[in-house]
Amino acid sequence: MQRKIRVLVAKVGLDGHDRGAKVIARALRDAGMEVIYTGMQQTPQMIVEAAIQEDVDVIGLSILSGAHMTLLPKVTQGLRVEGADDVLVLAGGIISDADAEILRRDHGIAAVYGPGASTHDIIRFIREQIAPTSRSL
Amino acid sequence: MVHTSPQSVLIERMRAGNRRALARLITLVENGDAESRQILAHLHQYTGRAHIIGITGAPGAGKSTLVNALITELRQQGQTVAILAVDPSSPLTGGAILGDRIRMQSHIHDTGVFIRSMASRGQLGGIARTTSAAAIVLDAAGFDIILIETVGAGQAEVAIAAAAQTTIVVEVPGLGDDIQANKAGMLEIADLFVVNKADREGADATKRHLLAAMQLGGPPRNGWRPPVIMAIATQQHGISEILAAIQAHRQHLRTAGSETAHQSQRAEQEIKAMLHQLIHEQIEQHLSISQRTQLIHQVATHQIDAYTAAQVLLRLIIEPQESSKKQTD
Numbered sequence: 233m234q235r236k237i238r239v240l241v242a243k244v245g246l247d248g249h250d251r252g253a254k255v256i257a258r259a260l261r262d263a264g265m266e267v268i269y270t271g272m273q274q275t276p277q278m279i280v281e282a283a284i285q286e287d288v289d290v291i292g293l294s295i296l297s298g299a300h301m302t303l304l305p306k307v308t309q310g311l312r313v314e315g316a317d318d319v320l321v322l323a324g325g326i327i328s329d330a331d332a333e334i335l336r337r338d339h340g341i342a343a344v345y346g347p348g349a350s351t352h353d354i355i356r357f358i359r360e361q362i363a364p365t366s367r368s369l
Numbered sequence: 370m371v372h373t374s375p376q377s378v379l380i381e382r383m384r385a386g387n388r389r390a391l392a393r394l395i396t397l398v399e400n401g402d403a404e405s406r407q408i409l410a411h412l413h414q415y416t417g418r419a420h421i422i423g424i425t426g427a428p429g430a431g432k433s434t435l436v437n438a439l440i441t442e443l444r445q446q447g448q449t450v451a452i453l454a455v456d457p458s459s460p461l462t463g464g465a466i467l468g469d470r471i472r473m474q475s476h477i478h479d480t481g482v483f484i485r486s487m488a489s490r491g492q493l494g495g496i497a498r499t500t501s502a503a504a505i506v507l508d509a510a511g512f513d514i515i516l517i518e519t520v521g522a523g524q525a526e527v528a529i530a531a532a533a534q535t536t537i538v539v540e541v542p543g544l545g546d547d548i549q550a551n552k553a554g555m556l557e558i559a560d561l562f563v564v565n566k567a568d569r570e571g572a573d574a575t576k577r578h579l580l581a582a583m584q585l586g587g588p589p590r591n592g593w594r595p596p597v598i599m600a601i602a603t604q605q606h607g608i609s610e611i612l613a614a615i616q617a618h619r620q621h622l623r624t625a626g627s628e629t630a631h632q633s634q635r636a637e638q639e640i641k642a643m644l645h646q647l648i649h650e651q652i653e654q655h656l657s658i659s660q661r662t663q664l665i666h667q668v669a670t671h672q673i674d675a676y677t678a679a680q681v682l683l684r685l686i687i688e689p690q691e692s693s694k695k696q697t698d
Binding site for chain 1: 463
């Protein structure tokens with residue numbers, strides 16, 4: 233049986249606008265993935281713990297508050313501490329190119345998507361990264 | 370040597386309290402391949418301790434909120450709790466949005482609580498085919514209580530009754546009259562009823578309808594009359610009463626000897642599920658893509674009916690064995 237790709241979609245931090253996250257969650261569902269949606273106001277620790285319990289392949293973080301340079305590295309660091317840094321972490325939101333470059337290079341964020349990003353590109357990227365047999369025990 | 374297999378290492382880590390190993394084992398049994406059967410066989414020795422509680426009811430009845438309230442109360446009593454929250458997979462794409470965790474977030478940092486979302490993956494009975502297997506993993510991990518929350522269920526999604534030892538049916542005021550209460554399904558599987566949102570108008574009538582419907586059914590099965598408990602899950606009202614009723618039911622199962630009857634029922638269900646899976650796998654193994662496409666086309670264009678097509682598939686796994694038997698004879 234083909235393994236399902238499991239994705240955690242969460243809003244990290246205190247902003248209250250979740251339409252983008254919901255659009256992504258729905259698009260990933262329609263692409264046949266299982267999306268665990270935990271909603272708004274998630275701390276990095278909550279996201280790490282939920283990702284572990286749900287054994288997800290991918291975490292999609294939505295952040296519009298401007299606190300991405302503080303909060304996103306805390307998620308990837310938390311995953312590393314738990315030995316879960318094989319989870320693919322993607323970010324979406326209002327993030328400058330310069331910040332995105334740093335997040336990708338230094339903080340283990342695999343890809344950063346801004347306004348107008350195509351859900352098709354995101355789906356394709358996830359499918360390329362998560363090969364059906366890539367996961368070890 | 371058994372103990373060096375990757376599964377054994379995972380199981381040892383899980384038994385030592387590693388949550389990542391537990392989560393990975395659930396994924397493996399959820400995917401239901403050959404590996405999962407080895408894992409379940411290995412875990413068997415550690416199981417049979419947990420009490421498994423099913424929570425079912427209509428979409429929006431407040432199942433997740435009730436689960437959250439139950440977790441709070443159970444933790445106050447010092448019990449550890451694992452939750453399997455099932456949401457529907459899309460029948461069209463196979464994808465799913467699993468959103469039950471949203472109502473259970475206050476317990477995220479409590480190591481005595483483990484919450485796992487499951488997609489129903491094509492099953493229509495309100496839980497996934499492998500939900501019971503996932504519960505076995507959680508039982509082996511040492512949780513005292515396992516709560517299984519079903520897909521929002523209407524009238525016939527009764528698979529939970531075989532998977533759980535105590536089944537709670539959640540009702541809310543205003544969803545139907547006494548005829549609704551008398552229909553088959555939910556009424557028969559409930560070990561206890563919760564009328565949630567009991568501060569709403571019509572809650573008393575809902576309770577009356579349930580009690581009346583049960584009376585029409587004659588004397589209770591196995592000597593247990595399901596109680597009807599009023600609750601407001603968002604305010605933690607009625608929750609300790611629910612736990613007391615669960616405890617009473619658990620006691621009843623032990624004393625009435627109906628626990629063994631229930632265990633047989635569950636065992637039968639498990640065997641049936643395993644049999645379905647094996648048949649399905651065998652057919653997949655013997656069926657070529659062109660055969661599949663052709664059959665689908667024939668049914669879709671009304672050349673043959675679905676029953677005939679299913680028989681063709683069944684013959685795929687029956688006849689190769691017979692023909693090979695003939696050869697060896």
